[in-house]
Amino acid sequence: MQEKFDTLKSKLVQIQNVNVSSALLNWDQQVYMPPGGAAARAEQIATLDKIAHEMFTTDEIGELLSELSDADFDVNSDEACLIRVARRDYDKARKLSPELVTEMSRTFSLGQRIWEQAREAKSFAQFREILTKIVDLNIQKAEAFGYEDCIYDSLLDEYEPDMKTVDLNRVFDQLKAGLVPLVRAIADQDKRVDASCLQQDFDETVQWDFGIVALKAIGFDFERGRQDRSVHPFTTSFSIHDVRVTTRIFKDMFSSGFFGTLHEGGHALYEQNVSPELEGTLLASGTSLGVHESQSRLWENVVGRSRPFWQYYYRQLQDFFPGQLQAVSLNEFFRAINKVQPSFIRVEADEVTYNLHIFVRFELEQALVSQKLKVADLPDAWNAKMDEYLGLTPTDDTLGVLQDVHWSSGLIGYFPTYALGNVLSLQFYNQSLKDIPELPEQFARGEFGPLLEWFKEKIHRHGRKFTANELVERLTGSPSIEAAPYLNYIQRKFSEIYDL
Ligand code: ZN
Numbered sequence: 001m002q003e004k005f006d007t008l009k010s011k012l013v014q015i016q017n018v019n020v021s022s023a024l025l026n027w028d029q030q031v032y033m034p035p036g037g038a039a040a041r042a043e044q045i046a047t048l049d050k051i052a053h054e055m056f057t058t059d060e061i062g063e064l065l066s067e068l069s070d071a072d073f074d075v076n077s078d079e080a081c082l083i084r085v086a087r088r089d090y091d092k093a094r095k096l097s098p099e100l101v102t103e104m105s106r107t108f109s110l111g112q113r114i115w116e117q118a119r120e121a122k123s124f125a126q127f128r129e130i131l132t133k134i135v136d137l138n139i140q141k142a143e144a145f146g147y148e149d150c151i152y153d154s155l156l157d158e159y160e161p162d163m164k165t166v167d168l169n170r171v172f173d174q175l176k177a178g179l180v181p182l183v184r185a186i187a188d189q190d191k192r193v194d195a196s197c198l199q200q201d202f203d204e205t206v207q208w209d210f211g212i213v214a215l216k217a218i219g220f221d222f223e224r225g226r227q228d229r230s231v232h233p234f235t236t237s238f239s240i241h242d243v244r245v246t247t248r249i250f251k252d253m254f255s256s257g258f259f260g261t262l263h264e265g266g267h268a269l270y271e272q273n274v275s276p277e278l279e280g281t282l283l284a285s286g287t288s289l290g291v292h293e294s295q296s297r298l299w300e301n302v303v304g305r306s307r308p309f310w311q312y313y314y315r316q317l318q319d320f321f322p323g324q325l326q327a328v329s330l331n332e333f334f335r336a337i338n339k340v341q342p343s344f345i346r347v348e349a350d351e352v353t354y355n356l357h358i359f360v361r362f363e364l365e366q367a368l369v370s371q372k373l374k375v376a377d378l379p380d381a382w383n384a385k386m387d388e389y390l391g392l393t394p395t396d397d398t399l400g401v402l403q404d405v406h407w408s409s410g411l412i413g414y415f416p417t418y419a420l421g422n423v424l425s426l427q428f429y430n431q432s433l434k435d436i437p438e439l440p441e442q443f444a445r446g447e448f449g450p451l452l453e454w455f456k457e458k459i460h461r462h463g464r465k466f467t468a469n470e471l472v473e474r475l476t477g478s479p480s481i482e483a484a485p486y487l488n489y490i491q492r493k494f495s496e497i498y499d500l
Pocket of ligand 1: 263267293296
């Protein structure tokens with residue numbers, strides 16, 4: 001059996017090498033590639049993705065997986081988990097034709113460039129044709145995978161394995177019941193927080209340098225990673241020893257660059273700390289996007305927007321920006337970075353209104369793939385949902401339907417994992433606090449190692465060995481994902497800030 005396992009593993013590693021090469025081309029496309037390279041790059045990525053798909057879906061891999069299905073490995077061993085995850089991925093991949101894989105890959109790569117151009121031109125019309133094709137390809141993919149209750153389940157499963165739309169609705173209903181009245185209560189106290197100190201002239205190079213200080217402080221290893229700039233911040237991993245983050249920096253918006261950097265740093269910590277034993281295999285990555293997002297939102301918000309974090313770092317930040325912040329007290333700054341205000345852009349949203357942006361996209365995506373909503377009608381539908389949830393109407397499509405990169409690169413079914421990540425971040429963090437009650441005092445001394453070590457041990461090192469639900473159960477003892485810990489945290493924090 002061991003020999004068969006070794007054969008399977010070495011084949012999977014080769015396939016992973018092709019996948020990683022494709023991911024590297026994608027990283028380059030978003031970071032360095034000149035605009036003229038878009039068409040050729042789409043073909044290059046499509047070719048690699050087709051090769052990887054062909055290598056993976058052979059009968060030989062299927063036979064190896066079948067023969068290994070009754071192998072005598074311990075159920076939680078790396079071997080058994082790799083076989084289980086490979087079986088799952090294999091069964092799904094076999095349902096997709098090579099033609100569909102190639103067409104998706106090409107279209108999703110081209111889509112990004114067309115979206116960037118449409119955004120620049122503030123023209124949804126320029127994006128409509130390719131987006132129609134992207135939605136159609138997603139429907140084809142969902143049909144190929146198959147589903148029981150609703151087509152959206154099939155797409156969601158790509159990003160949040162085994163999660164169903166009905167499960168999401170249960171958690172999201174809990175969130176809505178807590179958040180919507182809170183947003184209203186805060187709106188009545190709107191004047192209590194002034195965030196104008198964050199909208200001064202902050203030199204971009206100095207912002208970058210301070211971001212690096214923070215990345216190092218939380219444990220990002222620059223020997224095994226790097227940071228670059230891109231239109232939309234993201235994290236990608238080519239090996240646990242080569243994890244890349246990107247950020248974007250605006251002169252007059254300190255929060256955007258800094259918290260974006262911490263956010264991607266949180267994703268990177270997960271990828272850098274997967275066990276070396278899993279390197280090169282299908283298991284060497286985060287287990288689901290919701291769990292991934294729990295890590296990024298943890299460092300961005302639970303740690304990065306906490307008072308103890310700034311008790312340590314605010315003096316340093318003042319040294320980086322004396323002209324801008326010398327006269328601003330720690331308390332004013334802490335309140336400014338936590339100002340709640342319904343706004344157009346999801347990635348700039350505060351912790352309270354953030355999830356409302358997710359509900360907008362989640363509902364629109366379901367309408368699109370169940371063909372109740374046409375792409376041509378999407379901008380109007382978007383604006384109506386923004387009005388419903390946030391009481392705002394975007395003045396142009398870059399503040400509305402054109403703001404996010406996801407749909408342009410084919411990612412439909414992905415957005416709800418962001419809200420799920422918020423919820424999970426608190427289920428996990430509360431548990432870490434039970435084990436290490438002095439965490440806040442440690443943050444106030446600039447010590448983040450104990451928190452990182454806890455997450456390394458409990459989550460990071462396992463990679464994809466356990467699903468999101470399994471991790472929740474293993475860590476918290478709770479059999480399900482629940483919004484209550486997150487809502488309690490939000491209510492406590494913002495009741496204090498807004499004196500509710
Ligand atoms: Zn993220």
